Amino acid sequence: MGKVGLIIRREYLTRVRKKSFLLMTILGPLIMGAIMVVPVWMASVNVSVKKVLVLDEAGFIEGLLQENDDVKFFYTRTPLKKSLATLDADGYFALVHVPRFQENDINHLQRQIKLYSAKQVSLSMKLFVRNQIEKQIERLKLQSQGVDQDLVDNVKKTVNVPLEIIPLEGEKGSGVEMNTALGMIGGVLIYLFIFLFGAQVMRGVIEEKTNRIVEVIISSVKPFQLMMGKILGIALVGLTQFLLWVILTGTIYTVFMGTVVKEKLSADKMEALMKQSPDGTAVADYDELKQTQQMVNEVSRINWGLMIPCFIFYFLGGYLLYGAMFAAIGGAVDSEADTQQFMLPVSAPLIFSFVMAQTVLNDPNGSLAVWLSIIPFTSPIIMMVRLPFGVHYSEVLLSMGMLILGFIFTTWAAAKIYRTGILMYGKRPTWREMLRWLRY
Amino acid sequence: MSVPIFEARDIRKVYGNYVALNNVRIKVEKGSIFGLLGPNGAGKTSLIRIINQITAPDQGEVFFNGEPLKPEHVSRIGYLPEERGLYRKMQVGEQCMYLAQLKGLDNKTAKLKLRNWFEKFEIQGWWNKKVEELSKGMAQKVQFIVTVLHEPELLIFDEPFTGFDPVNANLIRDEILELSRNGSTIIFSTHRMETVEELCDSIALINKSQKILDGKVADIKRQFRTNTYKMEFNGNMLAFTNALWAGAELLERKQIDNHCTVTLRLAGNNTVNNLFAAIMPICEIISFNEVIPSMSDIFIRTVQPDIQ
Numbered sequence: 001m002g003k004v005g006l007i008i009r010r011e012y013l014t015r016v017r018k019k020s021f022l023l024m025t026i027l028g029p030l031i032m033g034a035i036m037v038v039p040v041w042m043a044s045v046n047v048s049v050k051k052v053l054v055l056d057e058a059g060f061i062e063g064l065l066q067e068n069d070d071v072k073f074f075y076t077r078t079p080l081k082k083s084l085a086t087l088d089a090d091g092y093f094a095l096v097h098v099p100r101f102q103e104n105d106i107n108h109l110q111r112q113i114k115l116y117s118a119k120q121v122s123l124s125m126k127l128f129v130r131n132q133i134e135k136q137i138e139r140l141k142l143q144s145q146g147v148d149q150d151l152v153d154n155v156k157k158t159v160n161v162p163l164e165i166i167p168l169e170g171e172k173g174s175g176v177e178m179n180t181a182l183g184m185i186g187g188v189l190i191y192l193f194i195f196l197f198g199a200q201v202m203r204g205v206i207e208e209k210t211n212r213i214v215e216v217i218i219s220s221v222k223p224f225q226l227m228m229g230k231i232l233g234i235a236l237v238g239l240t241q242f243l244l245w246v247i248l249t250g251t252i253y254t255v256f257m258g259t260v261v262k263e264k265l266s267a268d269k270m271e272a273l274m275k276q277s278p279d280g281t282a283v284a285d286y287d288e289l290k291q292t293q294q295m296v297n298e299v300s301r302i303n304w305g306l307m308i309p310c311f312i313f314y315f316l317g318g319y320l321l322y323g324a325m326f327a328a329i330g331g332a333v334d335s336e337a338d339t340q341q342f343m344l345p346v347s348a349p350l351i352f353s354f355v356m357a358q359t360v361l362n363d364p365n366g367s368l369a370v371w372l373s374i375i376p377f378t379s380p381i382i383m384m385v386r387l388p389f390g391v392h393y394s395e396v397l398l399s400m401g402m403l404i405l406g407f408i409f410t411t412w413a414a415a416k417i418y419r420t421g422i423l424m425y426g427k428r429p430t431w432r433e434m435l436r437w438l439r440y
Numbered sequence: 441m442s443v444p445i446f447e448a449r450d451i452r453k454v455y456g457n458y459v460a461l462n463n464v465r466i467k468v469e470k471g472s473i474f475g476l477l478g479p480n481g482a483g484k485t486s487l488i489r490i491i492n493q494i495t496a497p498d499q500g501e502v503f504f505n506g507e508p509l510k511p512e513h514v515s516r517i518g519y520l521p522e523e524r525g526l527y528r529k530m531q532v533g534e535q536c537m538y539l540a541q542l543k544g545l546d547n548k549t550a551k552l553k554l555r556n557w558f559e560k561f562e563i564q565g566w567w568n569k570k571v572e573e574l575s576k577g578m579a580q581k582v583q584f585i586v587t588v589l590h591e592p593e594l595l596i597f598d599e600p601f602t603g604f605d606p607v608n609a610n611l612i613r614d615e616i617l618e619l620s621r622n623g624s625t626i627i628f629s630t631h632r633m634e635t636v637e638e639l640c641d642s643i644a645l646i647n648k649s650q651k652i653l654d655g656k657v658a659d660i661k662r663q664f665r666t667n668t669y670k671m672e673f674n675g676n677m678l679a680f681t682n683a684l685w686a687g688a689e690l691l692e693r694k695q696i697d698n699h700c701t702v703t704l705r706l707a708g709n710n711t712v713n714n715l716f717a718a719i720m721p722i723c724e725i726i727s728f729n730e731v732i733p734s735m736s737d738i739f740i741r742t743v744q745p746d747i748q
Contacts, residue, residue, distance in 0.1 A: 014530065212525030215494070219493075220515075221514075
């Protein structure tokens, strides 16, 4: 094994064997999985069934309100005051009161309908109950105009414009929402990875310097070899972590889809839903399920074969570009406290591209987005944000080429600063001195 | 004369506007124990870093064993810097293996040699300890082992004895002498003149980026002789001073009863024999020795000539 190989191996093994690495490896996908799974799970779990008592003095909704998993309706004839007095004791969450029908005025009546409850009524519950009552009012109004409710329902059911977006250049189209989410996740991950592992490079260099082992080592290897060994070793740690995350997240996702969602989205259930809602009451539910299903479809439609290699390339490229600069900072200072003044200018383009990600998402093919995805200092994040929307391969190749040139340049410059810096103790260099080291 | 193990020919090293080494010429003979002396900031470390190829000179040539210095020579040189340390979180054994392999030893040889050294220093139990559990002196032992493990032809020690208690300092000194006996050339960079007196056979003195003195210790001492002698005798001090006349200058005198001790410097071309001829009739000589300048004196006299 060459000397750089030995250094890479040490850097890799000492980090991978740390408990914190194991912890991050396990926690990472759990957190990511949780972000994906929890909302769906929350929706699918009955927190508690709420019983709602209905006192319908007008007699037009009794027995007609559609229920869902969370809300069940019960009907009563007991006068309002008495019902309210025992409402809580009888285990009801709320009471819907429809007063007597007067003067044949539905518009007047609908304003008189009230919901009584001793507890906090959630917005979703209010909306649900309101929705159900409104449907009955609607039915009543249609009837009074002589319109058949079934006819309306059938018409409604057949009106459905999904408005699929067809890109003109023949690229595979997929949902805008999914692309946005994916672009954002890709950008955030690159940002996090560069900072996380770039900072590790810097800390590693400072450690060697403050430990005073650096002079022992560079009497055996060239400072450049030590720097590259460290940067590459930590890159491997990052890749290992990323791959473990992909595998673990994939497993969690698959298992989750195999149980919870599959059951919820099975074709049978969809059909059953369609059938059981002749009056359209389950449309909201159905739409929601359809959206989830669409999302699942889109996840599997994304070109992972392109996204993952691109992610790895931009992670490595961006990391090498910034990692070298972080190494130079580490070499120039004596302690982590001294790094502040150098960190900001170095990480500014990274933070800038992170901030610009939102703008790029709004116009992924605008000239700003294109330029930012070609300039090496911003391209790792911005290109990842743009990629899900489809980027012409010539732009991707140009961006990749620029990134390679970019990290060759920063590595060259960083090596010069590093080489001089690691042997300087006791004083914090200025920017001007560091620039002078470039010429040593 | 054999080829010197290390030779620097007119090397110059500049950092920005600061000249660290100015046309320095140094030769280190094979098998010698060589002292590299000089005040702080004189350029010793710059020279050592050039030998270790940590930096390269801006001008001049550097030879190892007669060949221009090359990266491959790294494995034939061992260096214990003054600012030395280890990875604190790493285990001792693993760390030694790592450093040994960086010097070009293969896995098996490195392990074998390390086992031997660990036995020699009776520190076998440290193998799986983390460096942060070791005391400073213990860590220094480990550093010493790592420096000499690959049996380099040239060993460079920068202030090797700092941080050791006297017992361990002796242990390390004996090991260094043993390495020297086995054919290694040793370069000491040090301020401790006792080390130089005791161990070195040649030195070079660097001051303000320039070499101002070098050669064999014995020769240098001879060169710095001042014709000063210390003498003990039984007799009369007054008679003694009269007998000296202008032949010698009396620098110090002490008398207890009949017993006198004096330090004197011979004047002009006077020889010891002349002196003896003059004083023998009047006193009984007990001892007579030349006062040889210590390396410390020579160091101070060369570096700060104004004081003398």
